[in-house]
Amino acid sequence: MPTVKFVKENKEVEVADGTTIRQAAKEAGINTNAGFNGIGAGLNKVFNCHGFGMCGTCRVNVISGMQNTNAMTMREKAKFKSPIPIPPDPVAALVALGYIGNEATMRLACVTQVHGDVEVETSPETNLFGENFFS
Ligand code: FES
Numbered sequence: 001m002p003t004v005k006f007v008k009e010n011k012e013v014e015v016a017d018g019t020t021i022r023q024a025a026k027e028a029g030i031n032t033n034a035g036f037n038g039i040g041a042g043l044n045k046v047f048n049c050h051g052f053g054m055c056g057t058c059r060v061n062v063i064s065g066m067q068n069t070n071a072m073t074m075r076e077k078a079k080f081k082s083p084i085p086i087p088p089d090p091v092a093a094l095v096a097l098g099y100i101g102n103e104a105t106m107r108l109a110c111v112t113q114v115h116g117d118v119e120v121e122t123s124p125e126t127n128l129f130g131e132n133f134f135s
Pocket residue numbers: 033048049050051052053054055056057058059108109110111
């Protein structure tokens with residue numbers, strides 16, 4: 001059975017093959033729907049798309065084991081590889097900015113299935129003043 005390790009929370013959970021990172025996080029008691037650098041995490045925990053890959057608030061950074069996950073979905077590509085955040089609203093835009101500098105490892109927890117061991121960082125911070133912003 002695959003193991004999902006949440007590095008920020010220092011928690012590990014064993015899950016069935018094909019489980020999503022979101023489901024694994026719920027089993028571990030972790031909220032993947034964080035806000036913008038933690039602001040609004042309580043609201044996002046309730047007001048999110050509940051696993052349909054639409055809101056983008058469940059983004060995680062896969063530290064290791066990306067090869068043990070499913071291929072990036074169309075919705076993830078639209079979110080992380082498009083210059084225009086989808087949906088095109090200001091909150092989604094701020095949340096989506098978090099992928100900058102981590103384009104190859106950023107995933108949506110709700111649509112990322114695990115088929116082997118992975119290590120993930122939940123709620124990676126967005127650095128609006130980092131060297132990668134608008135580059
Ligand atoms: S919960 Fe909305 S994109 Fe994952």
